[in-house]
Amino acid sequence: MKTIRQNFAVSFNYDVAFTEGLFNPSNKLFSSQIQVTDNKPLPKVLCVLDEGMLQYHPDLFDRIRRYRDESGSRFQLIGKPVIVPGGEASKNDPSAVQLILDAIEEADIDRHSYLTAIGGGAVIDVAGYAAGIAHRGVRLIRVPTTVLAQNDASVGVKNGVNVYGKKNFLGTFTTPHAVLNDFEFLHTLDMRDWRAGISEAIKVALIKDAVFFSELESNARLYQQRDMEAMKSLIHRCAELHLEHIRTSGDPFEMGSSRPLDFGHWAAHKLEQLTGYSLRHGEAVAIGIAVDSVYSHLAGMLPEEDLERILELFKRCGFDLYVPELEHKLDQPRQKESILHGLEEFREHLGGELTIMLLEKIGKGVNVHEIDTKLYREAVGVLKSFEKEPA
Amino acid sequence: MKTIRQNFAVSFNYDVAFTEGLFNPSNKLFSSQIQVTDNKPLPKVLCVLDEGMLQYHPDLFDRIRRYRDESGSRFQLIGKPVIVPGGEASKNDPSAVQLILDAIEEADIDRHSYLTAIGGGAVIDVAGYAAGIAHRGVRLIRVPTTVLAQNDASVGVKNGVNVYGKKNFLGTFTTPHAVLNDFEFLHTLDMRDWRAGISEAIKVALIKDAVFFSELESNARLYQQRDMEAMKSLIHRCAELHLEHIRTSGDPFEMGSSRPLDFGHWAAHKLEQLTGYSLRHGEAVAIGIAVDSVYSHLAGMLPEEDLERILELFKRCGFDLYVPELEHKLDQPRQKESILHGLEEFREHLGGELTIMLLEKIGKGVNVHEIDTKLYREAVGVLKSFEKEPA
Numbered sequence: 001m002k003t004i005r006q007n008f009a010v011s012f013n014y015d016v017a018f019t020e021g022l023f024n025p026s027n028k029l030f031s032s033q034i035q036v037t038d039n040k041p042l043p044k045v046l047c048v049l050d051e052g053m054l055q056y057h058p059d060l061f062d063r064i065r066r067y068r069d070e071s072g073s074r075f076q077l078i079g080k081p082v083i084v085p086g087g088e089a090s091k092n093d094p095s096a097v098q099l100i101l102d103a104i105e106e107a108d109i110d111r112h113s114y115l116t117a118i119g120g121g122a123v124i125d126v127a128g129y130a131a132g133i134a135h136r137g138v139r140l141i142r143v144p145t146t147v148l149a150q151n152d153a154s155v156g157v158k159n160g161v162n163v164y165g166k167k168n169f170l171g172t173f174t175t176p177h178a179v180l181n182d183f184e185f186l187h188t189l190d191m192r193d194w195r196a197g198i199s200e201a202i203k204v205a206l207i208k209d210a211v212f213f214s215e216l217e218s219n220a221r222l223y224q225q226r227d228m229e230a231m232k233s234l235i236h237r238c239a240e241l242h243l244e245h246i247r248t249s250g251d252p253f254e255m256g257s258s259r260p261l262d263f264g265h266w267a268a269h270k271l272e273q274l275t276g277y278s279l280r281h282g283e284a285v286a287i288g289i290a291v292d293s294v295y296s297h298l299a300g301m302l303p304e305e306d307l308e309r310i311l312e313l314f315k316r317c318g319f320d321l322y323v324p325e326l327e328h329k330l331d332q333p334r335q336k337e338s339i340l341h342g343l344e345e346f347r348e349h350l351g352g353e354l355t356i357m358l359l360e361k362i363g364k365g366v367n368v369h370e371i372d373t374k375l376y377r378e379a380v381g382v383l384k385s386f387e388k389e390p391a
Numbered sequence: 392m393k394t395i396r397q398n399f400a401v402s403f404n405y406d407v408a409f410t411e412g413l414f415n416p417s418n419k420l421f422s423s424q425i426q427v428t429d430n431k432p433l434p435k436v437l438c439v440l441d442e443g444m445l446q447y448h449p450d451l452f453d454r455i456r457r458y459r460d461e462s463g464s465r466f467q468l469i470g471k472p473v474i475v476p477g478g479e480a481s482k483n484d485p486s487a488v489q490l491i492l493d494a495i496e497e498a499d500i501d502r503h504s505y506l507t508a509i510g511g512g513a514v515i516d517v518a519g520y521a522a523g524i525a526h527r528g529v530r531l532i533r534v535p536t537t538v539l540a541q542n543d544a545s546v547g548v549k550n551g552v553n554v555y556g557k558k559n560f561l562g563t564f565t566t567p568h569a570v571l572n573d574f575e576f577l578h579t580l581d582m583r584d585w586r587a588g589i590s591e592a593i594k595v596a597l598i599k600d601a602v603f604f605s606e607l608e609s610n611a612r613l614y615q616q617r618d619m620e621a622m623k624s625l626i627h628r629c630a631e632l633h634l635e636h637i638r639t640s641g642d643p644f645e646m647g648s649s650r651p652l653d654f655g656h657w658a659a660h661k662l663e664q665l666t667g668y669s670l671r672h673g674e675a676v677a678i679g680i681a682v683d684s685v686y687s688h689l690a691g692m693l694p695e696e697d698l699e700r701i702l703e704l705f706k707r708c709g710f711d712l713y714v715p716e717l718e719h720k721l722d723q724p725r726q727k728e729s730i731l732h733g734l735e736e737f738r739e740h741l742g743g744e745l746t747i748m749l750l751e752k753i754g755k756g757v758n759v760h761e762i763d764t765k766l767y768r769e770a771v772g773v774l775k776s777f778e779k780e781p782a
Contacts, residue, residue, distance in 0.1 A: 001627055006546075006566075007404035008638045018392035040744060105555045111742030112648070133524065135740055136549060136562040136645075155397075158527060164496045171527040172563055175397075236392055247399045254527075257503070349526055351502030353431060 012175040012252075016155055016239055018232070022143065022182035023060075023067040031073035033141060033178045034114060046078040046109050048100055048127040050119020052086025053145050056188035060118070075114070078107045086119055088277040090126045091162045100130035104138065111135050114177065118143040120193070121153030121281065125171075128159030132174035139177040145185035147197025147231065148282045151238035154179050156261075157252055166345065167269045173253040181239075183232055191318075194231075196282025198223055198317050199264075201238040203289055206310065207263050208245070210363030212237055217309065220316040257352035260365055264289030266356060270342025274325040286319040287383075291326065294386075295379040296359040299372070306362045311386055322387035326380045333373050339380075340373055403566040403643075407546055407630055409623070413534065413573040414451075414458040422464035424532060424569045425505060437469040437500050439491055439518040441510020443477025444536045447579035451509070466505070469498045477510055479668040481517045482553045491521035495529065502526050505568065509534040511584075512544030512672065516562075519550030523563035530568040536576035538588025538622065539673045542629035545570050547652075548643055558660045559740065564644040572630075574623055582709075585622075587673025589614055589708050590655075592629040594680055597701065598654050599636070601754030603628055608700070611707040648743035651756055655680030657747060661733025665716040677710040678774075682717065685777075686770040687750040690763065697753045702777055713778035717771045724764050730771075731764055 019029050034043055047064065054060060061081050068077045082103045090096040100115075109115065115138055117127035124142050131140040144154035160171025186194065198216075205213035215233070222230035245261055246252045268288035272279055279287075293310045296302035314321055326339055333340035347354040353369055360366045410420050425434055438455065445451060452472050459468045473494045481487040491506075500506065506529055508518030515533050522531040535545035551562025577585065589607075596604035606624070613621035636652055637643045659679035663670055670678075684701045687693035705712055717730055724731035738745040744760055751757045 001409035001623065003406050003408040004631055004634055005404065005406055006634050006638060007402065008643055009400045009402045010644055011398065011400045013396065013398035015394050015396055017394040037744065101554075101561075105557070105560065108739055110739045111645075113742065133561045133563060135560065135742070136551065136564055138742070160527065163492075166496070169496070169526065170492075170524045172524060173527055232392065240395055243395055243397045247397060252399055253401055254502070348499055348501045351504065351526065351529070353428065 012157075014176050014178050016179040016181070016243060018181045018183065018236060020182060020184050022180055022184075023063045025067055025070035028071070029180060030067070030141075031071055031075070033180070034073070034075045035112070036074045042074050042076045044076045044078060044107060044109055044113040046103060046107050046113065046115050047081035048115060048117045048119075048123065049081045049083050050086040050123040050145065051083050053119045053185070054083065057185075078103075078109075084123055084126060087122050088162070088272065088281075089122075091122050091160070092277075094161070094163070096126050097130050097161055100127055101134055104130065104134045109134070109138055111138055114139045114141050116141040116143060118145060119149070120144070120146045121149040124149055124154050125159050125168075126161055128174065128176070129161050129171055132159055132172035137174055140174070142176045142179045144179070144181060146189060146193050147186060147235060148193075148200055148280075149197075150181045151197055151235040152200035152242060154181075155239045155242045156246060165273070166349070167273065168349065181235065183228065183235075186228070186231065192280055192283070194226060195223070195318055196280040198234065199282045199286040199289060199314075199319065201234050202310075202313060203263050203285060204238055204241045204245075204261065206289065206293075206359060206362060207260055207357060207365030208241055208363065210361075212241070213313075213362050217313055220313060223317055254350065257350055257355045258367055259350055259355065260357045260367070262346075263357040263359075263365055264292050266342050266346035267291055267339055270339050270345065271323065271325055274328065274337065274339065275323060279323065283319065286314055287321055287323060287326070290314055290321040291376075291379050291383050292356075293359055294382045295371070295376055298375050298379055298382070299358070301366065302359045303361060306359070309362065320387070322384050326383070330377050330380060340371075340376065343371055403548070405567050405569050407570040407572070407634060409572045409574065409627060411573060411575050413571055413575075414454045416458055416461035419462070420571060421458070421532075422462055422466070424571070425464070425466045426503070427465045433465050433467045435467045435469055435498060435500055435504040437494060437498050437504065437506050438472035439506060439508045439510075439514065440472050440474050441477040441514040441536065442474050444510045444514075444576070445474065448576075469494075469500075475514055475517060478513050479553070479663065479672070480513075482513050482551070483668070485552070485554070487517050488521050488552055491518055492525055495521065495525045500525070500529055502529055505530045505532050507532040507534060509536060510540070511535070511537045512540040515540055515545050516550050516559075517552055519565065519567070520552050520562055523550055523565035528565055531565070533567050533570045535570070535572060537580060537584050538577060538626060539584075539591055539671075540588075541572045542588055542626040543591035543633060545572075546630045546633045547637060556664070557736070557740070558664065572626065574619065574626075577619070577622065583671055583674070585617060586614070586709055587671040589625065590673045590677040590680060590705070590710065592625050593701075593704060594654050594676060595629055595632045595636075595652065597680065597684075597750060597753060598651055598748060598756030599632055599754065601752075603632070604704075604753050608704055611704060614708055645741065648741055648746045649758055650741055650746065651748045651758070653737075654748040654750075654756055655683050657733050657737035658682055658730055661730050661736065662714065662716055665719065665728065665730065666714060670714065674710065677705055678712055678714060678717070681705055681712040682767075682770050682774050683747075684750055685773045686762070686767055689766050689770055689773070690749070692757065693750045694752060697750070700753060711778070713775050717774070721768050721771060731762075731767065734762055
């Protein structure tokens with residue numbers, strides 16, 4: 001009996017918009033994303049708010065309510081937002097997803113309603129996962145409030161939570177309905193969160209865009225001075241490069257084994273875990289990129305002057321490039337406490353062949369399928385001595 | 392700052408194959424679906440088995456092991472399969488998903504490994520959900536073992552589990568890696584399971600293919616006699632029509648409000664719930680189709696002779712078309728115990744506007760956006776008296 005070969009394509013599209021004062025009644029961006037149908041009940045909006053962010057914006061939900069009332073918006077705002085802890089804690093805690101699902105059920109949120117997640121990358125990941133699985137997907141509006149969430153975590157097609165101590169063990173590939181970046185949230189970030197997101201911009205510049213890397217070098221001092229215009233430009237270009245990659249890579253849902261945007265991330269994910277998440281994701285990424293750049297140089301791929309520019313840029317932005325966890329059981333790659341065990345965890349998550357992005361030069365990444373652990377130990381040593389040099 | 396409009400398409404493709412003796416060592420179908428890469432560890436296969444099916448095939452896992460050893464197949468078979476209860480019980484019980492996720496984690500199943508689910512539609516739904524969320528999606532091979540699973544539940548792009556008493560409250564749109572239908576499993580089905588799947592074939596014939604409906608009429612007696620050739624033909628054509636719809640509808644992931652393949656299903660889902668899942672899904676679908684067909688006629692859409700052919704076919708196949716739950720609180724549509732509450736539950740699950748498929752004639756469905764509850768009560772009455780007529 002004849003085999004039936006099924007094949008079809010699905011189109012996905014969404015806006016990634018940039019604004020200031022998203023919930024000022026005169027700002028039409030948010031309400032323009034809500035589809036209203038004549039003669040039908042107004043669509044529902046349920047908010048998921050990041051507890052960490054709320055400390056700096058305690059009146060946020062009141063402002064959203066006022067926005068609904070005064071902007072001429074047409075949606076039903078569910079009266080009780082869901083509040084979840086910020087940072088990796090919410091991804092580690094199964095009750096955060098449960099809380100959001102309970103609220104979705106209680107408010108009768110359906111596939112044409114809107115879950116609006118406002119916060120850092122972790123909260124958006126958790127809310128995105130709940131939105132991805134409830135009713136097989138309710139609409140998700142992401143309102144990222146940190147540099148890293150705006151230029152990296154929120155632009156893409158993934159969500160996830162950590163289970164069994166494994167980062168993003170559960171998650172889905174689900175596109176958002178819209179991503180609305182409000183730069184005003186950046187004013188209240190502490191210095192660590194302001195800085196942390198810069199490493200994702202350095203990452204994408206390194207593998208894709210030497211011109212952007214030069215812009216980052218030119219502006220390094222401005223980032224340190226919290227210059228908002230420089231940061232806005234960084235975020236926009238970084239988001240643009242991520243979106244372009246997803247759009248043109250030919251594998252947006254990662255069915256293959258390659259994941260170039262995860263340059264530096266295999267070590268970063270492992271370092272977050274080894275430090276008990278005391279490192280911010282972006283801080284860990286900075287170290288991950290630094291050590292993989294040193295390794296790229298030692299392996300004869302990356303010219304020395306390029307390596308120097310990379311390490312220099314991280315230093316000028318204020319990143320620390322060494323933590324003692326880099327050296328824990330460094331000679332025992334099969335021990336879970338070793339950074340090198342992160343290679344196997346990374347491979348396992350994606351499946352298939354180990355594929356690690358390294359650098360050929362600034363602006364050009366290259367995939368390799370093996371890491372020489374002896375050389376890697378050497379790279380850690382180089383980074384450690386670099387870190388000890390006077391700035 | 393300029394809004395970035397993201398858009399891309401993702402291609403999905405998979406084979407739906409038909410065979411007998413899938414795990415006979417001479418049968419190459421299963422092993423042909425496993426991608427082996429030279430010089431790499433063999434891919435892993437973890438089995439999820441339906442406890443109900445295992446009663447009739449207690450040696451199935453031994454046979455799979457023998458298949459692996461004797462067929463020249465190249466895969467690592469994980470030594471301990473996951474066994475979950477068959478039927479809707481597994482979709483209602485959160486521990487079934489947990490069991491599968493635990494096994495995925497323990498066996499280090501990655502995105503390039505294979506979860507192989509063997510059983511009825513419910514078990515395949517549960518396993519599919521676990522496969523859809525673990526590592527954001529591991530490969531799923533569906534081996535459906537009932538008529539309904541082979542001709543309907545397994546061919547599509549959905550999975551799901553029931554939470555908060557709501558059918559498929561959690562789930563994802565995820566395509567399988569392959570669907571392998573082994574007709575040999577049908578020999579051991581009891582008469583209810585053999586029959587139940589026929590209603591999905593009647594459904595898709597009614598909304599899409601009058602010629603297929605005539606084939607079903609001609610063969611009704613053969614299905615009752617458990618004629619395998621007739622049933623194989625029914626399953627193949629039914630699967631084909633479902634796949635064709637998914638491929639050509641323009642909305643495989645149901646972003647809109649229309650869901651034509653769910654003709655008769657709003658009432659069916661509610662009846663399953665109201666009868667405490669004592670009705671098989673296919674049995675409930677038969678009643679749902681029957682009452683919606685009577686309603687279509689009373690609403691002036693469906694000619695009387697078409698209605699008579701429909702009811703006649705169900706009777707000749709041996710379906711019961713009436714259960715007392717149809718009349719519970721029939722005049723109180725807002726009560727959860729009323730079949731009519733199923734309309735709102737159906738709308739809520741899909742979101743947006745209520746969209747119900749009805750019939751214009753045999754072979755042609757039509758979407759409506761309102762149901763006249765008075766007329767619906769009348770339809771239930773008509774069905775009740777029809778059921779009382781001597782066959």
